[in-house]
Amino acid sequence: MGIFDSALTKSALKKILKKQYITVNDVIATSATFIKGGECIVLSILEEDKPKKKLILKLDVLFEDDYLALIHKPAGILVSGNSFKTVAQALPQNIQRSTLPDATKPQPVHRLDFATTGILLVGKTSSSIRALNKMFEHRAIKKTYYAVTIGKMESQGEITSEIDGKKSQSNYTLCESVSSDRFGQLNLVQLEPQTGRRHQLRKHLSAIGNPILGDKEYGIESLILNGKGLYLHAYSLTFIHPFTHKEIHQKDDFPQRFKKIFPQIM
Structure with missing residues (x-):
């Protein structure tokens, strides 16, 4: 082999x-x-035909070396898939090609929802893509999210449930709350998913009666916020670099819409 x-x-x-x-x-x-x-x-792998149309999409690169990159994923775009406009399609024009022998087309090694903003990890070589996938499987990469939620909450909690027949767990910490005429109370909540199920954080917060602001799928119908997007942000990733063995702790700054509700956050 x-x-x-x-x-x-x-x-x-x-x-x-x-x-x-x-x-x-x-x-x-x-x-x-x-x-x-x-x-x-x-x-013998034939060189792929280049697509006739080229996606022009500027992405913010937060960290990059020959093995991997960390980028900011904007809201309203798929990470990958059959659509023309995806983060994966835009990576080659935003990330430098690796100089290593097993350099390959840069590839996201995890997903963020269409409406979610924040930090996304990308592999630039075949060996790094394999290594990072294994690290996610073994929960060796710590993910921290922030969300703005609706309604009164406990100061912290652990949410567990089955999603698609598999166990799931999310831990949350309430950071700050403000009163709201329309929503009663809005909260800035730090989230640490312990598993990686589809829509896990959105489902968990909805299940305890504190849906994420702007969540049209799992929110309360009378409190749907139109036109502002989903207030869920992938804030940081922490892991040991699989090749340099240095600790990587990369943050992605809060979106402006978070700061409008909670001006003092950095």
Whole structure:
């Protein structure tokens, strides 16, 4: 398996087999090809055709080295997917290509919701993408979010539930509250998800009766805030760099709309 170090996952290997990129002794390999030892195995990946349209989207780069980058994800854009306008599509024009031998197209290694702002971790080499994925799997990367929530809350709490049949947990700390004529009370809440389920923070806060301001999917219908976006921000990531072994603690400043409600936050 040594020659396949540049492949990202087992599923990636299956894909390149299906696309007939691997030959064994000059014969196109399949998943049924048996390796005895001593064969000449060649991996040839054709250069992808460049898309006719180029997405022009400026992204703020918070940190970057040859292995990885940390960027600010704006609201109202998908991280990745089949859409033309995604963060993944815009990465090559915003991030310098790695000089390392296994440099690859930069790839986000986790997701943020369409409406969520904040810090996003990107791998720039095949080995760093694999390493960062494993770190997320083993919860070796600490994520801190902030949200503005509606209604009175306890000073801190732990929220647990099943999401899509899997256990989930989020811890929260109430940082500050202000009174509101329309919403009664608005809170600045620090959030630390212990698991990574889809829409986890939004579902958890809604479940305890404190939905996130601007959440049209999990909010209270009579209190939906239109036109201001979702008040959920991925504030920081903390982890040990998998190759330099230095601690990375990167913050992404609060959006202006948070500061309008809580002017004293930095």
